[in-house]
Amino acid sequence: MPKEVITTRAKDYNQWYLDIVREADLAEVAEVVRGCIVFKPTGWAIWEMMQRALDDRIKETGHSNVQFPLLIPKSFIMKEAEHVDGFAPEVAEVTRAGGEDLTEPYVIRPTSETIIGHFYSKWIRSYRDLPLLYNQWCNVMRWEMRTRPFLRTSEFIWQEGHTAHVNEAEAEAETLKILHEVYADFAEQVMAVPVIRGLKTENEKFPGALRSYCIEAMMQDGRALQAGTSHNLGQNFAKAFEITYTDHNNTVQHAWTTSWGVSTRLIGALIMTHSDDEGLVIPPRLAPIQVVVVPIFKNDAEREKVMATVHALTSTWKGVLRFKIDDRDNLSPGFKFNEWEMKGVPVRIEVGPKDVEKGSVAIARRDIPGREGKSFVPQEGLTERIRDLLEAIQQALFERALRFREQHSADVQSYEELKVQVERGFARAYWAGSSADEKRIQEETRATIRCIPLDQPGTPGICVYTGKETTQQVIFARAY
Template sequence: MPKDVITQRSVDYNQWYLDIVREADLAEVAEVVRGCIVVKAHGWAIWELMQRALDDRIKATGHSNVQFPLLIPKSFIMKEAEHVEGFAPEVAEVTRAGGEELAEPYVIRPTSETIIGYFYSKWIRSYRDLPLLYNQWANVMRWEMRTRPFLRTAEFWWQEGHTAHATEAEAEEETLRILHEVYADFVEREMAVPVIRGLKTEKEKFPGALRSYCIEAMMQDGRALQAGTSHNLGQNFARAFDITFTDQNNTIQYAWTTSWGVSTRLIGALIMTHSDDEGLVLPPRLAPIQVVVVPIYKNDEERSTVMAAVARMTAAWKGRLRFKVDDRDNYSPGYKFNEWELKGVPVRIEIGPKDVAKETVALARRDIPGKAGKSFVPQAGLTERIEALLEEMQTTLFQRALAFREAHTADVTTYDELKEQVERGFARAFWAGDTTDEKRIQEETRATIRCIPLEQPGTVGRCIYTGRETDRQVIFARAY
């Protein structure tokens, strides 16, 4: 039995999450910098794989990467009314530099719409300059009151896309393209996390946006996690930063802008969707190590026999699988099994003298923990077998998460049912209320409207709160 290093999910879900982050060596709270974390090697390796898959999609949809300054003049943040209200309380300021008080303080970017808006106004003159399709990979800082590794940290890493368009329709098209082709596609195919695509309500939208779209995922405790957002900013930021262009009719127009982002919070989503009481579980596509080999031997003679077999076996893997041979002498095989399970390596190959003699290996799959997921298979055809298994695991993890979400989602028709359902998962309900109603529900149930799903039933029902007839359904849930 593994040592008791991870709190069981059923005992304390939040403690379980923190235990996974620690034991899988993903990150550590940076106790000398409030609310910040150190992303450790294994955690960052996962993020790099995420970045690559996202960046490919961002480029494939026509965007280029750029890099803007970390610091933003404080006055910039103050220019868009809703934006100020939304972000002013949580920005960190730089007031001194070079040993002197600054004439105007800078803020450390909480997001970059404002400074990017300033430059876009310089760069855009004509409709021929549009669309402008840029993205940046950056760290940002928001002085959050309560932090949790990956889910909410003062400093976090993300990508933020910022585009400008000639028409409202083009901006809307861009906002939705990102939602579907970049975010939902990435999260479902690479992370194996099913999402609900939807529109945010007025209460929940991005400060300064016309409309915010999002993808929402369900964690294993039934709570919702916003996994990505894509905003149609309308002409709000264009007006604040004077982003104008001359159109075909020689008329000056404000541009239509968008912004969209996903962050290292996705690592938290990954953990809370797939992992179990034995440790981290990673979808094969995002596993820094997909296969680990644990050689087993009792003496030097056995060692050389086994290691020779390992070398023959892994020669075929180069360029096909991300693998590691754990040949450390100072740990027992049992120790290694547990360590790689904690770190979420999808496939483990064990090979000892008996296997060499029989031309077999022991193969263990992480999505089925313990002995149940272990089998003895021939060395012949092993590479293909592993590749097929990784594909299968990727699908299994997605299907499992989808089944979980479906089992924890229910249509509710009364307010009492809603209260009960948000304790265990998503509540789907007809909705015709306003922001005031929404706030009241949040106070009473701690649940919020996560989104208005893009996919609607096309039927009519009575609003869960106001009783008015409506054709609009929403998802209520408690959120991270």
């Protein structure tokens, strides 16, 4: 596996991304199923790690998992006006089954608000049935024109939470709780990806939502990636599907609902935040293998000596570290180093005959390639040292990504400055423009308002486009 198989980022960022996906055994484009991918072992193992960490947070915040059908009667998609416009053009339709044409076609769920709305209308009767706090992990399908592994695929895997509440305040609190306690916390603490929490503009919100919140991350090419969304759906779906409840005064009311999701596109965000020209870089909390141990020997006598040390060193690691001993006989240490670097394993331990004599090992950090990240340490206390190092790497990756974002973000005072800044990263701008203004800017610059950050300066300024005074700042960027 020679290193040249990965194009450098400087040369071609898009090709670099595809090379990483292929060489790190993450995924393969399934050319026989339009716009779909096969998740290969490392890619799926990372997703399982993500899923576990997200699922823990979803359950800790009081939600239960359920599972609704894959198919939705086509008529359901048509019931909520904005939702139709948003999703009807990109659904896949099942028109035949069991050898017969169906009288009413089904669509493969592009998202499940409609079918879940149907069931919520049956299950919810009284204020005592609320809040209803459910989530599901499943596959969904949107027939996308231009696809890219993880970032945009026809079929993708995600979780979608769907909740129902007695009033707007509770629905809003739920929407924000998910944004902060589940999504932003997961992105920053587990993925080591710093995110901006904000509100979507009308142009960018979910079809059918009252308000959409999001977390936005910056990739290494300065573009934004929407890493998760949480929607206050107001009473829109409750009205379309007649989700009603009887309140304390025995009056029938429409419920307020929310929905929120993150998907396998997070794997794309992970790659484009941390990886480098040597291959994948995975933060320790998500790494399926955190430590790889490579024994080094030239003959059977050395092998025996080295392996005895390796087994002694790792004897207490089960359940403490996720590790692998790479004792394959037919490959050179150099080949193995490259392979595990390519696959993003955070820490590599090398043990050779001299290490056995000296009571030392070599330890190499994946986040700092080359000599700089390598050191020689005593075997004594190795487990503790590795655990500390994993925490340090987790922290260092987050800080590096945060520094990168700060270096590639700037306040812009004019439309000219905005045009220049979106070439290199995020442009923070005061904004009092219309949806039409926003669309015009998109046509001219390919940048959109990624979000209205929840964290606002609180001081007034001049709108970058209309020249009006306003207190509202937004983030403009090109997006994935």
